[in-house]
Amino acid sequence: MExxxxxxxxxxxxxxxxxxxxAVKEMAIDTEVIYVTDMLEIVAAGLMRTPGLIIxxxxxxxxxxxxxxxxxxxxxxxx
Amino acid sequence: MFFETIKSFFTALNDIxxxxxxxxxxxxxxxxxxxxxxxxxxxxxxxxxxxxxxxKIFILLSVLIFTVSYIQSFFPPERTRRILGRxxxxxxxxxxxxxxxxxxxxxxxxIPLFIGFTNAGLPIGVTFSFLISSPLVDLASVLLLASIFxxxxxxxxxxxxxxxxxxxxxxxxxxKLEKYVEPFVFGNRMVQAEESALTFKERVRFGRxxxxxxxxxxxxxxxxxxxxxxxIHNYIPADIITAVLGQQNxxxxxIATVVGxxxxxxxxxxxxxxxALVGKGVGLGTVLSFMMAVTxxxxxxxxxxxxxxxxxxxxxxxxxxxxxxxxxxxxxxxVSFLFL
Numbered sequence: 001m002e003x004x005x006x007x008x009x010x011x012x013x014x015x016x017x018x019x020x021x022x023a024v025k026e027m028a029i030d031t032e033v034i035y036v037t038d039m040l041e042i043v044a045a046g047l048m049r050t051p052g053l054i055i056x057x058x059x060x061x062x063x064x065x066x067x068x069x070x071x072x073x074x075x076x077x078x079x
Numbered sequence: 080m081f082f083e084t085i086k087s088f089f090t091a092l093n094d095i096x097x098x099x100x101x102x103x104x105x106x107x108x109x110x111x112x113x114x115x116x117x118x119x120x121x122x123x124x125x126x127x128x129x130x131x132x133x134x135k136i137f138i139l140l141s142v143l144i145f146t147v148s149y150i151q152s153f154f155p156p157e158r159t160r161r162i163l164g165r166x167x168x169x170x171x172x173x174x175x176x177x178x179x180x181x182x183x184x185x186x187x188x189x190i191p192l193f194i195g196f197t198n199a200g201l202p203i204g205v206t207f208s209f210l211i212s213s214p215l216v217d218l219a220s221v222l223l224l225a226s227i228f229x230x231x232x233x234x235x236x237x238x239x240x241x242x243x244x245x246x247x248x249x250x251x252x253x254x255k256l257e258k259y260v261e262p263f264v265f266g267n268r269m270v271q272a273e274e275s276a277l278t279f280k281e282r283v284r285f286g287r288x289x290x291x292x293x294x295x296x297x298x299x300x301x302x303x304x305x306x307x308x309x310x311i312h313n314y315i316p317a318d319i320i321t322a323v324l325g326q327q328n329x330x331x332x333x334i335a336t337v338v339g340x341x342x343x344x345x346x347x348x349x350x351x352x353x354x355a356l357v358g359k360g361v362g363l364g365t366v367l368s369f370m371m372a373v374t375x376x377x378x379x380x381x382x383x384x385x386x387x388x389x390x391x392x393x394x395x396x397x398x399x400x401x402x403x404x405x406x407x408x409x410x411x412x413x414v415s416f417l418f419l
Contacts, residue, residue, distance in 0.1 A: 008190060008383075012292075039190055039386065040263060048156040048195040049188045063155075063188065064288055 001029060001078060006036040007051035013037075016051040016065045023071035097226035099135050106130045121313040129309040132351050136301050139226060140347060141290050143219035147181075148289035150218070152282040154182050156192055159209075160199050169249060175205040176244035179212030180237075189380060193387050197264050204252025211400065212244035215375045220346040227354045231418050235411070236367060243371075243403040250399055251392075259392035300348030308351035317359045324361045331365045332408035336401060339372025346374045363418055364411030371404045 005020050007013020020033045036042060045054060049063025053071070060066075060074045094100045106127055110116050116123030159178045166174055189210060196206040216237050224233035277285070311320065324331045353366045376397060385393055411418075 008188075039194065043191050043194040043198065048160070048192050050191060064285065065292075 001031050001075070002034070002054075002056055003031060003075075004034045004036055004045075004054040005051060006042045006045060006047055006054065008039070008042075009037050010050070012065055013051040016053060016061075019065065019068050020053060020071055023068050023075060026068070027072055027075055029075060093225075093230075097139075097222065099131075099138070099226075102135055102138075103127075103131050106134075125309040125313040128312045128355070129305055132305045132308065132354070133302065135226070136223070136305070136347060136351070137294070137298075139223055140219070140294060140297070140301075143222050144290045144293050145286040147218040148286040149282050151181055151289075152277055152285045154178065156182055156188075156195065160196055160201065163196070163201055163205055163209075164199060169245070171202070171205045172208040172245045172248045172252070173241075175208035175248060176212040176216075176241045179209040179244060180216045180218060180241075182209070182213065190383055190387055193384070194264050197260065202252050203257055203260060204248040204250075206248075207251045207396065208244045208248025211247050211375060212241060214346075214380070215244065215371060216240035217346070220350075220374075223347065223350055227350055228357070229418070232363065235418060239367075239407045239411075240371070243375075243400070243407065247396075247399045247403060251396065254395065256392050256395065259389040259395075261387050261389065264387050297347050301351075304348035305351040308355035311352065311355040311359060315359075320356065320359045320361060324356065324365050326362045326412060331362065332368045332405055332412065335365045335369035336372045336404050336408065339369045340376045340397075340401065341378050342373045346370065349373045362412040363415040364408040364413070367411055368404050368408030371407065372401075375400055375404070 003020060003024065005013065005017045007016065017033060017035050024031060024033055036045075042050065042052065045052065046059060047062050051061075051065060052059060052063075053061040053066065053074075055074055055078050058078075066074070107118050109130070110118055110123050110127045114123070114126070116126065118124050118127050159182045162178065163171060163175055193206055193210070196209070197203060221233050221237055224236055322328065324335060328334075349370045353370050356366050356369075357363060381393065381397070384396070388396075
């Protein structure tokens with residue numbers, strides 16, 4: 001599974017990164033959360049609001065920080 | 080007779096919901112009867128101002144952010160971009176400025192947003208209209224202005240804020256400054272993300288999250304603002320303030336603008352300062368200039384913007400805004416008798 005957190009490195013983005021890592025750990029998924037800070041890559045992914053969460057190439061959240069519980073549901077849906 | 084009743088009904092509604100006169104009275108009793116201080120004394124007065132303003136701003140903030148976020152959830156940047164793409168010339172600038180007031184985004188998203196808009200073929204002038212109006216005129220701040228001052232001032236603020244955004248953006252279009260935008264911005268066409276319609280529950284959740292996030296982000300600025308306001312309110316002698324910022328000092332607007340530009344605070348933090356300054360007899364225009372300078376231009380947002388535009392365009396952008404704010408300030412000072 002490919003999980004990406006995208007953001008400019010602001011506080012919100014780091015928070016989402018932490019949440020995503022927590023969700024991955026709690027669900028014992030064997031993958032690393034990729035943290036993307038390159039603006040071009042963020043824009044190329046179709047995001048206009050940061051932070052963004054992309055799971056398996058699909059935008060799951062943009063411009064908001066879903067709580068850990070919600071991220072786990074998103075992960076479960078992608079499994 | 081009928082109209083009189085309606086008018087007094089709305090005045091009462093305004094006093095209860097926006098000005099919260101009952102809250103002021105409540106805290107006056109607390110300060111006088113419980114703490115044994117007098118509101119007319121400097122310390123008691125400052126304490127009253129601090130308590131009343133802090134609680135009022137946080138109540139209004141929470142209610143307003145929730146309502147405004149709910150409305151905003153209908154206008155994600157993707158949709159705004161699509162709407163703007165259908166218009167040309169000045170009407171695109173006007174629409175950009177209007178949509179800037181209701182499209183939610185935090186300043187850390189301004190770069191992906193700038194690239195996203197430009198990449199989709201929107202003229203940079205339209206994007207700038209959007210970027211100017213967005214921090215300057217947001218729905219919640221307008222209602223706070225109406226609460227602290229009155230509706231005429233709030234509406235006048237919206238009008239001049241939008242005009243500044245439209246004129247600023249149009250000027251940037253007219254000057255053909257595209258060459259000063261970093262070339263990579265125009266590069267690879269981005270994927271159009273699919274838009275999914277939100278459910279009522281998701282909009283409510285968005286509103287709730289926004290309230291939590293914004294309150295967490297601005298509470299300190301609000302407290303600092305209210306503290307400064309309380310200090311100005313009762314401790315700094317009025318003649319010192321009027322000497323520096325008063326009507327007879329022709330540099331007052333200039334000083335307020337220059338001091339405000341590098342400051343980074345939310346409009347919610349500047350309002351209590353503005354309120355206290357107006358109370359001390361500082362011109363309305365001077366105070367509005369200060370608020371606009373603080374919110375429209377700030378070091379963090381300029382540093383972000385520098386990543387996508389060259390210094391020349393950044394300097395032109397700052398100059399246009401600064402001159403606009405100065406003109407607005409002097410204009411309001413000249414006609415302030417219409418508003419207060």
